[in-house]
Amino acid sequence: MKNIWLIAWKDLKGYFVTPIGYLVLTVFTVLMSWMFFSSVSNVLMSQQYGRPAPGDLSVVMQPVLGNMAVIFLLMGSLLTMRLIAEERKMHTLELIFTSPLRPIEIVFGKYLAALLFYGVMLAITLIYPLILKSVGTIHLSQVFAGYLGVFLLGASFLSLGLFISALTENQITAAAVTFGLFLFFWIIAWITGPSDSVAGKLISYVSIIDHLSNFIRGLIDTQDVIYYLSFIFFGLFLTTQAVESQRWR
Amino acid sequence: MIKVRNLTKLYGTVKAIDNLNFDVKAGEIVGFLGPNGAGKTTTMRILTCFMPATSGDVQVAGFDVFENAYEVKKQIGYLPEVPPLYGEMTVRTYLTYVAKLKQVERSHISQAVNRVIERCHLAEVQNRITGHLSKGYRQRVGLAQALVHDPKLLILDEPTVGLDPKQIIEIRQLIRELSGDHTVLLSTHILPEVAQTCQRIIIINEGKIVAVDTYAELSQQLRKTDKIELHLQKMEGAISKLKAIPGVIEVSAIPNQEHALLVECQVDEAIRNKISKTVVEQNLGLLEMKVQTYSMEDVFLKLTTDEKGTAS
Ligand SMILES: Nc1ncnc2c1ncn2[C@@H]1O[C@H](COP(=O)(O)OP(=O)(O)OP(=O)(O)O)[C@@H](O)[C@H]1O
Numbered sequence: 001m002k003n004i005w006l007i008a009w010k011d012l013k014g015y016f017v018t019p020i021g022y023l024v025l026t027v028f029t030v031l032m033s034w035m036f037f038s039s040v041s042n043v044l045m046s047q048q049y050g051r052p053a054p055g056d057l058s059v060v061m062q063p064v065l066g067n068m069a070v071i072f073l074l075m076g077s078l079l080t081m082r083l084i085a086e087e088r089k090m091h092t093l094e095l096i097f098t099s100p101l102r103p104i105e106i107v108f109g110k111y112l113a114a115l116l117f118y119g120v121m122l123a124i125t126l127i128y129p130l131i132l133k134s135v136g137t138i139h140l141s142q143v144f145a146g147y148l149g150v151f152l153l154g155a156s157f158l159s160l161g162l163f164i165s166a167l168t169e170n171q172i173t174a175a176a177v178t179f180g181l182f183l184f185f186w187i188i189a190w191i192t193g194p195s196d197s198v199a200g201k202l203i204s205y206v207s208i209i210d211h212l213s214n215f216i217r218g219l220i221d222t223q224d225v226i227y228y229l230s231f232i233f234f235g236l237f238l239t240t241q242a243v244e245s246q247r248w249r
Numbered sequence: 250m251i252k253v254r255n256l257t258k259l260y261g262t263v264k265a266i267d268n269l270n271f272d273v274k275a276g277e278i279v280g281f282l283g284p285n286g287a288g289k290t291t292t293m294r295i296l297t298c299f300m301p302a303t304s305g306d307v308q309v310a311g312f313d314v315f316e317n318a319y320e321v322k323k324q325i326g327y328l329p330e331v332p333p334l335y336g337e338m339t340v341r342t343y344l345t346y347v348a349k350l351k352q353v354e355r356s357h358i359s360q361a362v363n364r365v366i367e368r369c370h371l372a373e374v375q376n377r378i379t380g381h382l383s384k385g386y387r388q389r390v391g392l393a394q395a396l397v398h399d400p401k402l403l404i405l406d407e408p409t410v411g412l413d414p415k416q417i418i419e420i421r422q423l424i425r426e427l428s429g430d431h432t433v434l435l436s437t438h439i440l441p442e443v444a445q446t447c448q449r450i451i452i453i454n455e456g457k458i459v460a461v462d463t464y465a466e467l468s469q470q471l472r473k474t475d476k477i478e479l480h481l482q483k484m485e486g487a488i489s490k491l492k493a494i495p496g497v498i499e500v501s502a503i504p505n506q507e508h509a510l511l512v513e514c515q516v517d518e519a520i521r522n523k524i525s526k527t528v529v530e531q532n533l534g535l536l537e538m539k540v541q542t543y544s545m546e547d548v549f550l551k552l553t554t555d556e557k558g559t560a561s
């Protein structure tokens with residue numbers, strides 16, 4: 001555990017060595033705030049047209065959470081591109097792989113760094129439900145479910161991104177491929193045929209976005225949780241294999 | 250300390266090293282000498298568990314590099330070909346970080362870092378960012394990171410590359426000081442380097458070991474003798490007859506080969522002529538006679554034999 005922290009802490013600080021860390025935090029926060037206020041104004045508008053005020057303000061958060069996932073889709077690859085590719089390029093992989101650490105500790109450490117950074121991004125946006133709570137009633141458990149979904153989805157992306165970073169020594173390649181794959185897992189649901197066919201069900205199961213909708217509506221379904229956890233597990237497994245096998249060649 | 254048996258490594262179909270066998274005893278300084286592409290870096294990467302071998306066994310301090318990599322890694326300080334620096338860290342932070350990676354106890358870390366900063370003369374740059382250092386300083390920081398956990402075994406891949414002559418002398422002095430409590434295996438393609446720092450030399454070329462000996466022995470052998478391989482039908486009396494020729498130093502049977510002798514003699518064509526005459530006169534049934542191309546010579550020719558260019 002100590003070793004995992006050692007790697008994670010270094011890489012977490014690494015986000016702020018280049019402007020990437022500040023950039024991602026700033027852009028994400030600005031965009032999310034804009035989304036939040038537009039969602040609030042939508043609700044206010046509809047009241048002006050005579051609709052009743054929502055009894056539970058968590059409906060304000062639903063589109064915000066959905067958009068949060070989309071924005072992270074666009075930015076997530078920036079968090080993982082550097083993690084392993086850069087170590088390979090700078091030859092520091094030789095240092096960490098000849099130190100008494102297990103490969104899995106290295107992979108977990110790097111993943112943890114990305115996850116913590118993502119956690120901070122999400123934590124900043126918790127201010128919105130708190131604002132809503134101060135002005136009306138909001139079922140925080142519903143909001144919590146939404147956040148859990150967005151967190152798991154992002155965590156899945158990050159494990160995929162880490163894997164890609166293990167395959168190259170070029171950050172830009174890593175970012176581009178990762179982004180392409182994120183997008184693929186996102187839009188794969190668009191080609192579903194009749195949803196009762198086997199293929200349709202399968203595609204809908206694989207699609208990373210279809211598992212998010214329940215969470216955003218406030219439902220935590222074990223099936224969805226299992227989907228994301230196995231995605232993460234698989235991503236980390238592949239990453240470990242990749243860093244191992246590259247030294248084997 | 251190091252025991253290498255039948256070590257082979259293929260990169261795809263390229264054979265980088267081919268059936269290496271050697272030992273390094275505890276406390277020795279051994280030089281790994283070979284021209285570019287000889288397989289020095291490859292061997293060192295296997296010894297440090299960075300890369301597994303295709304076949305063969307390697308033991309470091311009694312642990313197998315493949316099965317017990319964790320234990321092996323704890324024993325080794327490794328300076329790779331390119332110093333593995335994190336460009337954004339200062340020298341001190343970097344060395345502290347490496348000490349943690351190498352599992353140095355928390356309470357000893359700052360002491361260990363101070364020690365290597367002093368030893369590698371890094372005091373004046375200790376708060377500079379490693380990414381901004383000159384090549385020579387980067388090399389010294391690389392050496393410092395290999396020493397920070399005071400490992401029993403040091404594996405140094407071309408430790409003096411990029412240093413100026415004064416620094417080279419300092420580093421060699423430092424390496425010599427390490428002998429005794431530390432075992433050092435260093436690679437180089439510069440002949441005088443091993444002559445000055447190493448007690449023993451392993452010469453490697455195109456993935457094969459050409460010779461293992463002290464520098465004095467090697468350079469002497471190189472100059473003094475010819476080695477002639479004889480394949481004969483009849484062996485009776487051959488050895489004594491050949492030994493009787495003036496100028497012949499040693500005659501011995503070649504192990505694992507029937508009817509084959511190795512004749513070591515002074516470098517002189519007349520003596521070679523005498524040998525062939527004797528063989529014919531005694532009717533020993535000469536099948537083949539060849540002067541062993543002493544591949545070490547070829548290797549020496551390819552090595553940098555002066556120190557020009559080392560500081561560039
Ligand atoms: N990653 C790799 N993939 C394919 N071939 C490689 C790889 N690394 C080394 N080789 C080949 O293996 C052989 C030995 O290389 P190695 O780097 O071990 O030589 P070296 O003795 O360290 O040479 P130098 O003095 O130039 O550092 C060379 O022919 C090289 O081309």
Ligand SMILES: [Mg+2]
Nearest residue numbers: 289290291330
């Ligand atoms: Mg080399």
